[in-house]
Amino acid sequence: MAAPSHVFTIARAAEMLGESVDLLDQIADQLEPEDGCLWIYDIEDRETLGFTMRGIESLKELIADQRR
Numbered sequence: 270m271a272a273p274s275h276v277f278t279i280a281r282a283a284e285m286l287g288e289s290v291d292l293l294d295q296i297a298d299q300l301e302p303e304d305g306c307l308w309i310y311d312i313e314d315r316e317t318l319g320f321t322m323r324g325i326e327s328l329k330e331l332i333a334d335q336r337r
Contacts, residue, residue, distance in 0.1 A: 273305075273307075273321040273322075275321075276307065276309065276319035276320060276321055276324075277320050277321075277324075277325065278309070278317050278318070278319055279293055279294065279297070279317065279318040279319070279320070282320050282324070282325055282328060285325065286325070286328060286329065286332070288332065292332075293318075293328060294318065296328060296331045296332065296335070297318055297320075297328070299331060300324065300327055300328075300331075304324060304327040305320055305321035305322065305323030305324025305325070305326070305327055306320055306324045306327070307319050307320075307321070307324075
């Protein structure tokens with residue numbers, strides 16, 4: 270498996286999808302790293318949820334399923 274070349278923070282993903290960060294945070298717990306969801310750790314041990322392009326697509330699918 271190739272490593273991702275870039276990731277989007279949850280705030281950026283919410284902006285891209287036109288959804289709230291809270292909604293994405295709730296939905297993201299259904300995703301695994303294989304689905305494009307990962308954690309980003311900074312030097313102060315803060316954690317930020319991040320998504321690869323596959324993660325963005327996975328979020329779109331979950332949002333569509335939720336609205337059916």
